[in-house]
Amino acid sequence: MSDANALARLLRPAGAGIHTVTTGTEAQARLQHAIYGVEGADAVREAWLAALARLASAEVVLLGVPSDVGAGFARGASFGPGRLREALIARGAYAREGVIDAGDVWVVPQLLDDAMLCDAQLAASRRDMYGDPSDPRPVSPLTLARAALDHLRVLAPRACPVVLGGDHSVAWPAVAAAAEGRAARMGILHFDAHTDLLETRLGVRYCFATWAFHANELVGRGQRLVQVGVRASGRPREHWESTLDVRQYWADEASAREPSELAAEIVAHLRARGVEGLYVSNDIDGTDPAFAAATGTPEPGGLAPALVRTLIREVGAAFPCWGSDLCEVAPTLGGDIDGEPQRTLSTAADYLEDQIALGLRS
Template identity: 35%
Template sequence: MGGLSSGGWRERVSPSDFPGREPGPINVQRYRQVPAYSGIATFLGLPLCLTPEDLRAGGVDVAVVGAPVDMGTGHRGAAFGPRAIRADEWAVAHTPSALLESDTRINPFDELVVVDYGDAAVDPMSVEASMEPIRGVVREIAGTGAVPVVLGGDHSILWPDAAALADVHGPGRVGVVHFDAHADCAESVAGHLASHATPIRRLIEDEHIPGRNFVQVGLRSVLMPDDELLAWMREHGMRSHFMAEIDRIGFPAVLDRAISEALDGPDHLYLSIDIDVLDPAFAPGTGTPEPPGLTPRELLPALRRICHETPVAGIEVVEVAPNLDPGNLTAMNARKAIFECLTGLALRKKGLPGPTYLDPIAAGLAGEDETTP
């Protein structure tokens, strides 16, 4: 009858399966310095937590969790995104204590307690059935006060991820900053309400996130939004910044607008990063590439700045399909995106000034009073 029982895919391992283990993060690496291609693939080789009790006992600030879903895109390979991002060799070695963000000269792991939280349960035959288990795991992370960083998976997971934040902080109190080539607010796809093209519609209709609290950056799809969908977006007050606007006034000006809009009302922000916001030259491993897009030099500092200057309470990076990118460039940029987000969170916790904090030496300002260009 097959190797998966009807409910085994969502049955949690119980703490009683590990008698005598005190709650807290578990270091699953055997050696102090582990190459990125070796050891047990937690994010950057970080310690592992399995329960909310582990998160609380460890005083965890950030918990990285996988949501390996790709049915919402039509099985293009995004389910393998979490493993690819964890195992990517961007940092050469899984040694967080040795990492330094070059623009700010900050090691985020000096300021933050960051762990891996494994993966959410996923029904390999149903994207719809996977939504509630993902929501539950993200909610239990956020409920401890830690920031969930969700590794997708396709963009259908924005629905349960952002809903989980609204469960914890309250409906209408969470905004979403959404980097994407696509609007992702269609009514349905081939009759399916849960897909990578529909999560924003679901969140607005379920009254988790008001339309005016969605701030979108990088839209440029050749298919959507059509005139009808664009009218719906405007009717619901969504703030959407297309690539045409970026081309017209420049990315820094659009980013200033997006940050101002993101702070217009919500107490907490959820940062949703679809890797296809990058130009396919920098992220070929994604199911729905759309040229021309942002460059890493534009996106990565923007993510750091948003996490520094706004009350970000959750982050996701989605649509990494490693099977479509034999050079691993997409996974590398996804992992660097997370690292820049962590740096921004560390800057905020450390109380360093914004906007756009830069280390004076790195910025060529040594000996000067200013710390911004």
């Protein structure tokens, strides 16, 4: 049974996904005032629940997952959702009809996936997070996100979820929820400097470096996963394409193409493979650091934002959007570079406006 109360039990108001006691409380209150227009935890909670009660009419649902434990190197993506929301509010995206912010997944920063926890830790986390060691709710961000997104499929059946990361591990629950019941008909457009195609990394099954492997298995391979912007990989394109049956456009190849012509090629490619709906996963490090350096693993030689935006819009226009994410914006990084992290946030907000527009159209 799916209702807004069950969803509310899995989430927190926007901005509250990071647990604060003293440090950070003021910034959190400022963000929540900007989103909900009220002050104080009770009033914020009431405004958030009122938003959840309107989900049936949603066309786009935002979900924050302020996690960075799934990341590979430099941290800071946990601050992505908050800063991205500030940027979206400044652009009026929250005032748009059909856009609802469902709030945050509660991220305990030492946890990632419930499958990694022993029973004793699960009970201890449930005791302290929910007041009852036998509470059935998940405790880790990826598991909570999946449960919340499954509820959203029922509560907001017309809506396209847009997940605000967080490190790229958050793409796994998002893509898995979007694929439920229709995996073989789903295509994935994935912007990234990296392939994220490891089956496991250091023994971890679901993290920033593995989610695309599992997503590709989920959709049944068949080149339904199209990766654009790859340039930092231990193996060449031919290796990934021949062993995992993905389609890749490395950054130099993609950047040499006329954007709309490349978009049309990707649309035809996905259509020929039976794709009826699209998931867009947008790692900000697919973009060149000249436009987005505030991220954990920046790599030179990346995509121009104009190319990324053309592909989001024009590939996105050809299919219903079943979900998308924007990951790896780490506003605490890149501050030694003139204009950062504001430039990264501006680039990311441009992308989010395009990703939101995909949902509003479909």
